[in-house]
Amino acid sequence: METVLKATNIVKYFKEPEAFQVLKHVSFEVKKGEFLSVVGKSGSGKSTLLYVLSTLDTDFTGSLEIRGEKLNGWSQNALAAFRNEHLGFVFQFHYLLPEFTALKNVMLPALKLGRYSEEEVEERAMNKLRMMDMQDFALKLSSKLSGGQQQRVAVARALINDPDIIMGDEPTGNLDKTNSQIIFDIFNRLAKENHQTIITVTHDTDFASASDRIIEMQDGQILAK
Amino acid sequence: MNWKLSFGIAITHIATKKKQSIVAMLGVLFGISMFIVMISFMTGVNRFLEDMAMDNTPHIHIYNPLTINEDKIIGQTDSSKNAWYVVHHQRPKNELAKIKNGLLMASLIEKIPEVKGVVPQVSSQVFFNNGPIQIPATISGIDVRKQDELFDLGSKMEEGRLDDLLKGSDDVILGRGLAEKSGVRVGDKVSVTTPEGYNLLLKVVGIFSYGIVTLDDTKSYATLATVQKVLQRDPSYVTDLNVKLYDMQQASAIKARLKAQLPGIYLEDWKEANAAILAGEKIRNIMTGVVSFTLLLVAGFGIYNIMNMNIVNKMKDIAILKATGFQGKDITAIFLLESIIIGLAGGLLGLLFGFAFSYMLSVTPFPAGTFFRINTFPVNFIPVHYVLGVVFGFATTLFAGYFPALKASRVDPVQIIRG
Numbered sequence: 265m266e267t268v269l270k271a272t273n274i275v276k277y278f279k280e281p282e283a284f285q286v287l288k289h290v291s292f293e294v295k296k297g298e299f300l301s302v303v304g305k306s307g308s309g310k311s312t313l314l315y316v317l318s319t320l321d322t323d324f325t326g327s328l329e330i331r332g333e334k335l336n337g338w339s340q341n342a343l344a345a346f347r348n349e350h351l352g353f354v355f356q357f358h359y360l361l362p363e364f365t366a367l368k369n370v371m372l373p374a375l376k377l378g379r380y381s382e383e384e385v386e387e388r389a390m391n392k393l394r395m396m397d398m399q400d401f402a403l404k405l406s407s408k409l410s411g412g413q414q415q416r417v418a419v420a421r422a423l424i425n426d427p428d429i430i431m432g433d434e435p436t437g438n439l440d441k442t443n444s445q446i447i448f449d450i451f452n453r454l455a456k457e458n459h460q461t462i463i464t465v466t467h468d469t470d471f472a473s474a475s476d477r478i479i480e481m482q483d484g485q486i487l488a489k
Numbered sequence: 490m491n492w493k494l495s496f497g498i499a500i501t502h503i504a505t506k507k508k509q510s511i512v513a514m515l516g517v518l519f520g521i522s523m524f525i526v527m528i529s530f531m532t533g534v535n536r537f538l539e540d541m542a543m544d545n546t547p548h549i550h551i552y553n554p555l556t557i558n559e560d561k562i563i564g565q566t567d568s569s570k571n572a573w574y575v576v577h578h579q580r581p582k583n584e585l586a587k588i589k590n591g592l593l594m595a596s597l598i599e600k601i602p603e604v605k606g607v608v609p610q611v612s613s614q615v616f617f618n619n620g621p622i623q624i625p626a627t628i629s630g631i632d633v634r635k636q637d638e639l640f641d642l643g644s645k646m647e648e649g650r651l652d653d654l655l656k657g658s659d660d661v662i663l664g665r666g667l668a669e670k671s672g673v674r675v676g677d678k679v680s681v682t683t684p685e686g687y688n689l690l691l692k693v694v695g696i697f698s699y700g701i702v703t704l705d706d707t708k709s710y711a712t713l714a715t716v717q718k719v720l721q722r723d724p725s726y727v728t729d730l731n732v733k734l735y736d737m738q739q740a741s742a743i744k745a746r747l748k749a750q751l752p753g754i755y756l757e758d759w760k761e762a763n764a765a766i767l768a769g770e771k772i773r774n775i776m777t778g779v780v781s782f783t784l785l786l787v788a789g790f791g792i793y794n795i796m797n798m799n800i801v802n803k804m805k806d807i808a809i810l811k812a813t814g815f816q817g818k819d820i821t822a823i824f825l826l827e828s829i830i831i832g833l834a835g836g837l838l839g840l841l842f843g844f845a846f847s848y849m850l851s852v853t854p855f856p857a858g859t860f861f862r863i864n865t866f867p868v869n870f871i872p873v874h875y876v877l878g879v880v881f882g883f884a885t886t887l888f889a890g891y892f893p894a895l896k897a898s899r900v901d902p903v904q905i906i907r908g
């Protein structure tokens with residue numbers, strides 16, 4: 265299997281409130297179609313690492329390669345376009361646009377990409393919502409949904425452009441066992457059937473141990489397995 | 490860039506923040522409508538004063554002013570004799586008011602292609618006698634037909650007709666105020682006394698009104714021959730030539746040309762004659778500019794503030810949009826479009842309200858006192874002002890919205906998402 269993501273010697277400091285090294289020479293590779301879980305104690309740098317991998321955080325040293333492209337030094341605009349097309353992201357605090365319906369939230373990244381017509385995008389978005397069992401809430405304002413429902417919509421949004429890599433920062437953090445299982449099954453299927461790569465930070469040990477591979481972080485370093 | 494998408498998001502933002510959007514829009518609405526009212530009224534006043542002044546002002550006025558010769562006549566005598574001559578209080582000659590060969594000059598000036606016509610005139614101070622009371626006034630002898638053709642005197646007639654002056658001799662028409670002060674009506678006779686003491690009985694055949702009290706209280710017209718007779722002058726006696734041009738903007742240039750050809754004759758163009766009105770116009774224009782600028786500035790600040798606040802409240806949304814692939818310019822477009830939509834809506838409504846206010850003003854009675862005869866506020870309705878209003882409103886909101894939008898585009902998503 266080919267490598268879809270390659271991080272080499274990632275080092276990141278926070279300067280505020282005092283100089284503090286969050287990531288200490290982190291290096292690893294992820295293969296296409298792999299379902300990877302990142303675990304570790306709170307404060308070990310999992311979220312920080314994920315933001316670096318997602319190209320949102322560019323303030324680090326070391327090299328990041330996704331789909332064989334070295335992304336260091338890319339402009340913010342180029343990175344945004346890259347994220348739009350190739351990366352899906354589920355944030356720790358779900359973050360939907362509150363003024364828009366669930367459906368519209370899912371549609372927006374696809375409308376931005378412009379690969380499909382608006383009608384097709386809507387249909388695809390409905391399909392993704394159906395996958396998450398959220399079709400009945402499609403036309404509800406996202407601010408009117410519960411935390412768990414918002415998280416499921418956020419997952420649907422992450423899937424809308426059929427990205428190569430889906431990253432999640434505790435995507436099941438707000439969900440009960442059943443719904444966590446649903447998300448796990450979906451991720452697993454995306455990895456196995458579509459060869460999409462999944463990288464999730466999780467506290468859920470069942471979730472992690474059922475995935476293909478686990479990376480454990482401690483004090484900004486990957487623990488050797 | 491996907492404008493449709495940005496537009497859709499902008500509209501959603503506006504619709505969900507109705508109150509804020511309406512407040513911002515009201516700012517623009519107020520600014521633009523006041524701008525329209527202001528400029529319509531100010532240019533209306535300018536036009537009113539100009540029209541009024543130009544009705545009665547020749548484009549070029551040729552006359553002989555009563556000036557005292559500064560070099561004493563006695564100084565022109567032989568000064569080598571080492572003697573003293575003292576002249577106290579030198580007086581002007583009696584003939585000074587006369588333009589030499591005035592009628593000939595008039596016909597020559599009329600041949601200049603830019604000149605529409607010349608009306609020779611005999612003017613003098615006179616007294617109209619109302620019993621023992623003498624009312625000071627001026628009487629102008631005119632070529633009635635030409636005066637009407639060039640200065641539209643016929644349209645100023647309130648009673649009688651201008652042509653009635655031509656029917657008999659010793660006829661006169663009076664300004665409305667002058668007639669009232671003299672206690673005469675059409676058909677009455679009125680006695681006129683010249684400064685030289687000549688006296689003549691004239692028949693009032695009409696009453697006119699310029700709508701300017703200072704003119705209507707003092708002016709009277711008769712034929713050239715009648716006034717020459719009142720003044721006991723010969724038919725070549727002319728004191729003023731009133732020149733009308735096809736294009737009044739050429740007055741200065743033509744005046745300069747005439748001046749070179751007619752040394753010793755005094756010429757005055759309409760700009761000099763109406764310097765006070767033009768100065769007032771300048772002041773009003775400056776005022777309009779300053780107030781309009783202030784209004785637009787206030788409207789702009791309103792939009793700027795509200796958009797800034799809006800963007801602070803939408804930091805999370807901006808971060809999300811960017812994280813899911815929207816670029817800086819998409820974000821700029823979204824928030825700029827919000828400003829533009831608010832600005833255009835406010836601007837167009839502002840035009841509507843501005844028009845409505847202007848219209849209401851234009852039918853509101855004007856408290857002109859006794860100085861001007863005017864019934865309602867003078868207001869212009871000029872499409873260019875409305876176009877200007879939209880353009881200014883648009884430019885202001887674009888400018889005011891640009892900086893917040895730029896700020897929005899620079900939001901670093903990871904800082905917000907990290908929490």
Ligand SMILES: Nc1ncnc2c1ncn2[C@@H]1O[C@H](COP(=O)(O)OP(=O)(O)O)[C@@H](O)[C@H]1O
Nearest residue numbers: 278280281286305306307308309310311312313
């Ligand atoms: N913006 C920040 N500024 C300074 N320190 C930060 C910031 N964000 C996180 N940290 C610190 O970096 C470390 C790693 O944080 P994080 O990556 O969120 O850990 P995790 O997701 O594994 O719980 C923590 O000690 C945290 O306090």
Ligand SMILES: [Mg+2]
Nearest residue numbers: 310311312356
């Ligand atoms: Mg975390």
